[in-house]
Amino acid sequence: MLTPDGARLIARAAEALAAGDELGVGARLRAAGAPPELVAAAFTQAELRHRAMAAFGRAGEMLFTRAGLEQSTAEAAARHRAARFAGFGRVADLCTGIGGDLLALAAAGPGLLAIDRDPAHLRIAVHNARVYAPEARIDARCADVRDVDLAEVDAVFVDPARRADGRRLAAGACEPPLAWCFALTERVAAVAVKAAPGLPTELVPPGWEIEFVAEGRDLKEAALFSPALAAGAPRRATVLLGGAEDAVATLAGYPDPDPASRGGAAAGPGAGGGRGVQGRRPGRARGRGDGGRGDGGRGDGGSGDGGGAAEAQAPGGSARPVGEPAAYLYDPSPAVTRAGLVGELGRRLDAWQIDPWIAFLTSDRPVETPFARLLRVEASLPFDVRRLAALLRPMGIGALELRRRGLAGDVDTLRRRLLPARRDLVPGGPAITVIMTRHRDRPWALVCVAQDGGPGEVTDPA
Structure with missing residues (x-):
């Protein structure tokens, strides 16, 4: 596949896939003398390149294996991470795979040591890195990463395997093990480890930073x-x-404290709001406590509106208010919730949680943010399927999305009870999102409209 003949075969295969004529073109190529195994490999590469286009801007020039593509780092994530290695002389990429991170490190300019025990993956990785950085200085070695001398390396990136025999390993399990990866700091101080997003954070040593990427x-x-x-x-x-x-x-920022440490999460009774939104704004913290170095903010007592909120202290003195659902709801990115930064996001949005155990945030005014989906709340009420159905059916809904967080129940069954048939949907009608969650430890429902006006769908993200 690295020869000119291989490149021509891949190009023919890609044309055949685009035209839907794989069988015909494959037969003609074999009849013309192309070895059957090379024809099959060319079609595999063409298919993988097409799949990889969403992750790599130059996928049409790269090579892949199925397993390597499934486990590779997308180009955008790799470039973001490679910026951490700016200023380092020689960087080792351990467990290189097909080179998703190697190509970003190569484009950043440092001398590279690429290590993988799969010779095919290693050769593919070097090819892919040079697609992006033709002049990259890459010392590629086929070896077990545990046997490599790192004496002349300034920084290390390691992406341990999280699959074995085609199956995904349990969260926190990998090869080489995480303990080995962390121990690399005994030889090289600057170490970055790629991990599964479900990694138990308690496995990470003190002093290490954890970044979740979505x-x-x-x-x-x-x-x-x-x-x-x-x-x-x-x-x-x-x-x-x-x-x-x-x-x-x-x-x-600093991760949110355990909600169990709040010392009481219930907010005072709300005053009732327009458009079916119950309650008004709770007291908010004075001082945001940037990065956990705040001034020990306190609540302002709800400004006399009866919507007082309980607060919890985060490291550095920042407060996490909890209060009534307001006019707008924020559904944080899974990267934010997984990082435990819902409280930090709330402080930046001037928003509060509706329940200490649930990641939704709410506020009186909308603030666009890349860290959360923004919804306008049309109604807020105790969860009751019959009341919700009576509320939804006259609305002329064009699309319905159900989101369940903190409540048990089958989404498909609930949807049938709310809107029994898709014929109940009205073309051109509003896209409605029904949030099924908890408020003050009570089952609660929020009927919302996305601020971007995008279409909804039936989902169960819980």
């Missing part, structure tokens, strides 16, 4: 940075925004 609403991965690479805050939530510049948004 693309849209899809949580992709975690990255762990040793103290020498940490950027100040112990947790980060990063959202890949896409676009030509691979834009990203990052929220950094």
